[in-house]
Amino acid sequence: xxxxxxxxxxxxxxxxxxxxxxxxxxxxxxxxxxxxxxxxxxxxxxxxxxxxxxxxxxxxxxxxxxxxxxxxxxxxxxxxxxxxxxxxxxxxxxxxxxxxxxxxxxxxxxxxxxxxxxxxxxxxxxxxxxxxxxxxxxxxxxxxxxxxxxxxxxxxxxxxxxxxxxxxxxxxxxxxxxxxxxxxxxxxxxxxxxxxxxxxxxxxxxxxxxxxxxxxxxxxxxxxxxxxxxxxxxxxxxxxxxxxxxxxxxxxxxxxxxxxxxxxxxxxxxxxxxxxxxxxxxxxxxxxxxxxxxxxxxxxxxxxxxxxxxxxxxxxxxxxxxxxxxxxxxxxxxxxxxxxxxxxxxxxxxxxxxxxxxxxxxxxxxxxxxxxxxxxxxxxxxxxxxxxxxxxxxxxxxxxxxxxxxxxxxxxxxxxxxxxxxxxxxxxxxxxxxxxxxxxxxxxxxxxxxxxxxxxxxxxxx
Numbered sequence: 060x061x062x063x064x065x066x067x068x069x070x071x072x073x074x075x076x077x078x079x080x081x082x083x084x085x086x087x088x089x090x091x092x093x094x095x096x097x098x099x100x101x102x103x104x105x106x107x108x109x110x111x112x113x114x115x116x117x118x119x120x121x122x123x124x125x126x127x128x129x130x131x132x133x134x135x136x137x138x139x140x141x142x143x144x145x146x147x148x149x150x151x152x153x154x155x156x157x158x159x160x161x162x163x164x165x166x167x168x169x170x171x172x173x174x175x176x177x178x179x180x181x182x183x184x185x186x187x188x189x190x191x192x193x194x195x196x197x198x199x200x201x202x203x204x205x206x207x208x209x210x211x212x213x214x215x216x217x218x219x220x221x222x223x224x225x226x227x228x229x230x231x232x233x234x235x236x237x238x239x240x241x242x243x244x245x246x247x248x249x250x251x252x253x254x255x256x257x258x259x260x261x262x263x264x265x266x267x268x269x270x271x272x273x274x275x276x277x278x279x280x281x282x283x284x285x286x287x288x289x290x291x292x293x294x295x296x297x298x299x300x301x302x303x304x305x306x307x308x309x310x311x312x313x314x315x316x317x318x319x320x321x322x323x324x325x326x327x328x329x330x331x332x333x334x335x336x337x338x339x340x341x342x343x344x345x346x347x348x349x350x351x352x353x354x355x356x357x358x359x360x361x362x363x364x365x366x367x368x369x370x371x372x373x374x375x376x377x378x379x380x381x382x383x384x385x386x387x388x389x390x391x392x393x394x395x396x397x398x399x400x401x402x403x404x405x406x407x408x409x410x411x412x413x414x415x416x417x418x419x420x421x422x423x424x425x426x427x428x429x430x431x432x433x434x435x436x437x438x439x440x441x442x443x444x445x446x447x448x449x450x451x452x453x454x455x456x457x458x459x460x461x462x463x464x465x466x467x468x469x470x471x472x473x474x475x476x477x478x479x480x481x482x483x484x485x486x487x488x489x490x491x492x493x494x495x496x497x498x499x500x501x502x503x504x505x506x507x508x509x510x511x512x513x514x515x516x517x518x519x520x521x
Contacts, residue, residue, distance in 0.1 A: 076103020
């Protein structure tokens with residue numbers, strides 16, 4: 060029964076996201092209905108929780124059913140009016156998908172059956188036992204239960220590290236508890252498989268738009284096959300939530316560079332601006348490690364489009380203004396809240412006063428975690444091999460947005476473990492692995508695009 064309440068609770072979040080994406084898309088109507096739904100399902104819950112957070116932080120509404128419903132109405136009404144006023148126009152599909160051959164259908168059916176078996180096994184494990192993972196009962200479910208009970212944001216003065224995290228994920232779980240009528244651990248855990256499936260769908264949509272359906276199938280299955288990503292899909296952590304928002308901020312920038320018109324590029328930049336603005340409300344490391352490079356990449360994309368005549372001066376000003384308004388609207392209240400309540404910056408540990416010195420045995424530990432163990436199979440090796448073999452494509456084509464971010468993020472993760480006291484998370488092979496999990500959808504898109512490029516050069520052209 061709680062699954063039914065989960066679906067009921069998710070509908071208004073999806074509707075908010077769908078309407079927001081449609082509003083950002085404008086009158087161009089270039090997105091497929093699937094793309095609107097996927098981006099809406101990713102960003103809609105976070106948009107709503109940002110409004111709920113602002114109301115609660117300002118002591119206007121409590122974290123109860125009334126507070127959530129008021130926030131939902133305040134978003135649905137203006138977004139609904141915008142959608143109603145938009146002129147309907149057909150969504151062109153100039154490149155129809157070719158029919159699949161019978162051998163291809165058989166292979167895909169077998170792979171799909173294997174995927175469904177893994178999905179069923181993961182759901183069985185997730186639903187059979189209460190959450191016992193440390194970060195679940197000490198952080199995500201723990202904070203959610205407190206917020207649900209107290210109906211307000213709570214800060215532990217004696218141990219502010221955990222409560223320094225953005226409250227978005229706990230507030231999402233509170234919403235489902237309110238819809239259900241009471242707290243339910245299994246209901247709260249259903250967000251993880253949802254994020255897992257949305258990650259696969261987003262990779263599929265991105266690759267299908269850029270390099271075709273066959274490669275999209277390969278990319279989505281590649282992501283689904285990564286062991287640690289599958290584990291996180293059925294563990295109530297928040298790393299897939301971060302991965303989704305990184306992808307929703309970065310992949311529109313890649314799409315903007317491959318867009319066919321100024322309208323399409325501008326719309327992708329607006330969608331990317333919303334994804335970027337919401338990124339700091341996922342986890343602390345997203346603010347410190349992922350938000351700055353994505354913002355810099357967005358600036359570089361906008362500047363490149365202006366210089367090369369892909370965007371007019373007016374469209375460029377509009378893109379910059381959109382980023383500035385959305386980022387300011389989300390970031391300033393959150394930073395103000397942290398400053399006023401003395402909450403530290405960092406991954407549950409304050410970065411102020413952190414000593415910088417070389418940490419022994421970290422390189423070996425990172426190599427074991429990222430390459431030798433089965434966490435990510437052959438993906439890291441294949442990635443760096445393709446970056447060398449297809450260097451020109453990786454660094455001198457639109458996919459450079461993904462290349463730059465991936466290398467910057469991996470370098471940032473490495474530096475933190477190599478030079479700070481957080482090295483213990485690398486030695487224990489916890490934080491270092493989860494840091495890569497957050498990058499996997501982007502990494503898989505990058506690898507698949509480079510594989511497709513190599514296939515065209517070495518196979519098709521022969």
